[in-house]
Amino acid sequence: MNLDYGPEYEDFRKEVEDFCKKYQGLEFSDALDSSQVPVGGGKKSDNKNSLIITRSEWQKILIEHGYFAREISKEYGGYGGTIDILKNKIINSEFNKAGVPVATRGQGIDFLVPTLLEIGTEEQKQKYIKPTLFFEMIWCQGYSEPNSGSDLASLQTKGVLDGDSWVINGQKIWTSTAKYADMMFCLVRTEPDAPKYQGISYLLIPMDTPGIEIKPLVDMTLNASFNEVFFTDVRIPAGNIVGERGQGWLVANKTLIHERGSLGDPELIVSRLSQLLELMKNETIDGTRIIDKPVFRDRAMKIQGRVLAFQNHGLRLLSARLNKRKDVMLGIMVLKLIGTELRYELEGLGIDVMGELGTLYEDSSNLRDDGSWQFAYMMYLGLIIGGGTSQIQKNIIAERGLGLPKAPKVKEA
């Protein structure tokens, strides 16, 4: 066990710390869909002299300093450095500590860029990666369909090659950011006669193509964070395919692994727990602080224990990425399940702490923390379901992690 990063990294930490000081109170002139902002993730600034810039300008400043897109080559718009997990970790924690916004991410940066880097053509890399990193090209993900949720590979949106165009018909659902996305990376059935997993292709669709209709889907938080997207004879160039025809399932699975990992970031839960404890010190009932009431106190400590275990787990996984000797596949597989369930319970305790006040929402008077406890309580229920439900996660853990047998296949009706 050695938790020191070493002197080189301490210098780097200092450098990042100084950078953050310089940009404290930074605000963006352009808004972003609320569904992409982790609730309670950052601190609000009351700095009247704050620097106001666009998200795109900020991305470029971050890349220039190597605080974003570190490992991506200059040619594609990145910083052109080497992979350094500890530096990335330091960047994240120093930015969070200072309340300075990290780079705006999103499905394009998290999923499409790594995919293109791995299997895209040179032309695709040149065309898409730089504007995506600069937040000048926004992506949405077209995977789920009304009849293809957990069984994603049963998707039916059709793509037919007609001359030098794909012609797409069908419907996608749960498409966040579709409203303002420029592009969609999309799974489409292009080989109807092939077996289910071998009949899908990974296509790139410009969202302004005629025949695309977007309908907002209001969720229980009352936000339209998701959309339904309908395709009627949508024609895109034949070259807008990543990987070969029929390989889309393999292409998509590479990035789904990233998605499941990213939903359970231990550091976010740690900072949310501090907010919960603050709330418990501030809220009173009959003049007694909630934190002084034994049952609430015990619930808080119980959650704290789980959060600390989860935080330590994050260190173990970080270390495993540095020291390849360790196999932590099981440790990675459990992240999404325990991360989302834990966060949901934490938000629920926040509501219970406030009692009736905890049910206030929208712009009600007497609202606490901008209604973030109720919002996140519902949002995290959505995340328990989205990106592979907890039940699907358990199937994965049991079958791939523990080697338990799959259920016998049922003959399709």
Place this chain on the structure above:
Amino acid sequence: MYFGLSEEQEFFQESLLKYLNDAAPVESIREYANGNHENLTQDIHQGLLDLGVNALIIPEDFGGLGLDLLFAAAVSQSLGSGIAPATYIGSHIMAPLAIMEAGSGDQKDEYLSAMANSKMRFGIGVTEFIGAREDAGIVLESGKASGRTLFVIDGAGATHYLLSDNKGVLFVVDAKDSGITKIPLMTIDKTRTSLELVLEDVPTEILKGSMEDQDPIRKIIDAGRVMIAADSLGAAQVMIDKSVEYAKERKQFGRPVGSFQAVKHMCAQMAADLEPCYSMVWYSAHCQNHIPEEARLFACHTKAHVSEVATSIAKTATEVHGGMGFTDLLGLHYWFKRIGINRQLLGGPELIREEAAQLQNF
């Protein structure tokens, strides 16, 4: 940066577990539990001495190995996996640590050396400092101890007891003293012994360092809690492994029960709950020697959290085994019971979480 056990620590764990699996398989544990294999615990004790387990944390100057509590936790985990019918947490960790923390130079010379070469073995009684039941407790008066203490850890075969009074003053008594009455306590866990001691004017040797403040007793309780959590971690992992094996082999309705989602999801939940416990136990153990400002809070949370997780795994794993899980034939209940007593020793989860809250001034 490296987080986790070293190759050396893992190697030690493997050797220890292999030894335990050979020397104390569940059949032997059952015989021992039923009173038909009395030598087993002495044999295992000797085996642990041969591996140096008694001298792990004792400094090299006193003939020990001078290892830290992370190493000790790794060992504890293996002892829990193997439900070792042997003393460890009290005799080999808490007792030497108490002497190291609060003993005078002479006391260190005398006791640490004797523990390292196994001339002495200590039982530990600090239960009432954490929380007194039945109004038990020991009072020191002009150097003599009177009163009673319950659930002395590792009391069997002890040559000495290291006890505390209600204020946390630590002292050593000779187990052969005529003023001590030993009452065996029959707990559910037959792999380890538990004692009640009644003392009447027993001469003591006080550890001076424990008179100034409660730091020494708190430190040994912290260490003990991390060791117990590690023991439960090992025991719980075995219960998961056995469940997964059983679910692959046992067939009902013409297929392995592990192919049913109901069973599969029970196994997945157990694994998901236990995975982070490894990191927590390692980190907490590391804190005890290297990050003192976090040591106590993490010891509390680790004992409480791992106990909760292990208790839930003990139940679920038994259910995965169906009726067989309930039988003595399979012996799964030895792990269930080990986890059961670990949960209560040195403070149950509710008690410890209150301590954690107070530590943070809540």
